[in-house]
Amino acid sequence: MSALDQVLARIDADLDASLDRLFAMIRIPSISTDPAHKADCRRTAEWLAAELAAIGFDASVRDTPGHPMVVAHDPDGKGKPGPHALFYGHYDVQPVDPLALWHSDPFEPRLEKQPDGETWITGRGASDDKGALLTFVEACRAWKAVNGGLPINVSMLFEGEEESGSPSLRPFLEAHRDELSLDVALVCDTDMWDRETPAITMMLRGLVGEEVVITAASRDLHSGMFGNAARNPIHLLTAILAGLRDADGRVTLPGFYDGVKELAPEIRAQWERLPFDEAAFLADVGLSIPAGEAGRSVLEQVWTRPTCEVNGIVGGYIGEGFKTVIPSKASAKVSFRLVEGQDPETIRAAFRAHVRAMVPADCTVEFHQHGGSPALALPVDSPVLRKTLDALTREWGREAALAGTGGSIPIVGDFKRLLGMDSLLVGFARFDNRIHSPNEKYDLSSFHHGIRSWARILDALSK
């Protein structure tokens, strides 16, 4: 029996004890946004540090202006093969309102047998993020128990403010740059592809947010008196915005696609094999005709193609009835999703140049900046990615999906920008886990196979 096989057997045998520990953690109501639970947050941090210390980590609770961090290092880690990994998670949870909608006490976790054979672990934080973070801790526990140590060097960072905007995180990363700038971050905050298919989220699009305000006349005008002769800023704005995309859905800003790489053939091939139903994806929101770039699949569009969306527009009279006004001002909020190879400030400048070129000299335009962050992507040929993919495929019996995500996961950008560290995002949650909602649950199979997956990944990364 290989070292890994022994670890996996140990995980199976120890599952009830692992569940007991998860239950113990869920029972501490670590609601970070509620000052009444300040002590509970600290208690959870201390509980976690004690558990890590118990399995041989140098673990400490570190004060911040808010809730404390927990940092742990493996005293035996030095000299291990493979990358030095920093596992990140958070021990705080969302509030539980409305409490009346919960079927049982959110802080008294239960196992609930489901008709499909699955078992749910219920309770606030069961999935987000106590269950998820313990998959990693329990994997480390099993490795240490069976083999006396981990296959690679592992450190851990847990925060207690993720559900309240992580105000202390960036200052903490900056203050502990040397301690925490390791080879790779492991983040366990994402979903499975579907019930049977694990996923690695390897691409996160970047974002440029811009608000543009066009002012024409110095006051609102009567469209009968001035219509046609006086510039209407809504006309200007619609022409500007309509001009951002061509008939094929491509963004028209000069240079917008410079540096944008085509999808690697192996990823494209994998996505074509993924169980993804474009029609169902659109039908779920009442649509049937894909928009966006002609000739690109929906997955390609939302994960790896840059785009432009108008998120808000307003001008003139918008109340009941009708008013024949030519407004003085019209404005829009526009966002660009960026992919690897695009620089946010270059895109912003191109957008502003496009707008300015269309605004006549007697009108003015103001811009308000709303965020700018580059895309993040784990290189397709990264050994960490390849090894993790293999480990997951072995555990789940089917090829793990290499996924993108259109949304943002701030910690990943922070690790990259502040610590120069790529992140590997592997998660075992499911879409239907009701995180942030009443009756949050984590599937027992997510927890069990999640622990086993991390055990395999730690092994794979050492090879």
Added chain:
Amino acid sequence: MSALDQVLARIDADLDASLDRLFAMIRIPSISTDPAHKADCRRTAEWLAAELAAIGFDASVRDTPGHPMVVAHDPDGKGKPGPHALFYGHYDVQPVDPLALWHSDPFEPRLEKQPDGETWITGRGASDDKGALLTFVEACRAWKAVNGGLPINVSMLFEGEEESGSPSLRPFLEAHRDELSLDVALVCDTDMWDRETPAITMMLRGLVGEEVVITAASRDLHSGMFGNAARNPIHLLTAILAGLRDADGRVTLPGFYDGVKELAPEIRAQWERLPFDEAAFLADVGLSIPAGEAGRSVLEQVWTRPTCEVNGIVGGYIGEGFKTVIPSKASAKVSFRLVEGQDPETIRAAFRAHVRAMVPADCTVEFHQHGGSPALALPVDSPVLRKTLDALTREWGREAALAGTGGSIPIVGDFKRLLGMDSLLVGFARFDNRIHSPNEKYDLSSFHHGIRSWARILDALSK
């Protein structure tokens, strides 16, 4: 001395008495919107009917569900040369709030000498519309006094609800169609061109109002998750609206300009002679570059060219900050100003077809209709127009302006649609008369030369 010269001399000699009558009328606070002044409104109607009876008209106060009408006919009018004219005015006035801003009692009219030599008649209704309507009544009085009768057949209609939306007017016109369907309406509700130049308003643009609501997805979407793949209704709407005009400012709807006539050369020539400063017109509202159709003067554009304006647009997130949403809906309010030769319902149908052609099959579009009225224009070769123009030019010593107006004057449309009668709009008010505001005034020269102008017009129409 011609009959007209004698009438003009009589007007000059009688000016103080004419002013006394205007003062008497202003002193009755006929505020139509205020139920407390219901009896004052009736009293004003009765005062007016009595004045008309005193100069030989068959005048009657006619009840309506609201304030009464005054209708007067000339018992000697039958068989007179020229058109049978219906003069229209209103005896009710606007409220006077805020009273504290008035320099003197709004219902105690005064003459106020101005530094530039002008004299103001102050008081609520001095201009709108008591002073204006009396210019016509006093002209009739002078004709009757000097020559024992009027040169043409004249009837009059005065309402007491103009400042409260004229609820009784249309039913009254319909109920008295035979009595009131005469050859031409004379309306005295418009402005001079400038202090020295009288004006005939001969063109009123029509209007089609449309509200369009586009629905794409069945709910608001996260633009990171769905952007590019899910249709954004703001994109659709901006493309639809931007597509309504071409680069030269022309409306692109098929058939939009069908039936639209070029400006008659003599009108164009007159407009080129008018003291109108395009640059100042635009500078007054903070602009300097004419918008709209290339190669058309501002006056031409606002008076005689059809156009399209977006009067309101809204979609997505419009609050503070930023939200990366793809909204389910976006909507706009669009108006078309029409000129002679355009049919409102044809234009509405063309607009809706343009929108529908651009909305994909999985999105829906709703339209809400907000009014539709054709343009009204007095034919340039109308004898009534020509004769009035000559009469005004003789009185004021300079060529009267043949003006258009972009705004709407509902009575003119009602006369046309319900009674089949064109209107001749001649007014002696000035832009700065503060109608509807505190310290309303009417220039004594407007009143005096207004009376003389009508005396000349009555004479001219008989020739």
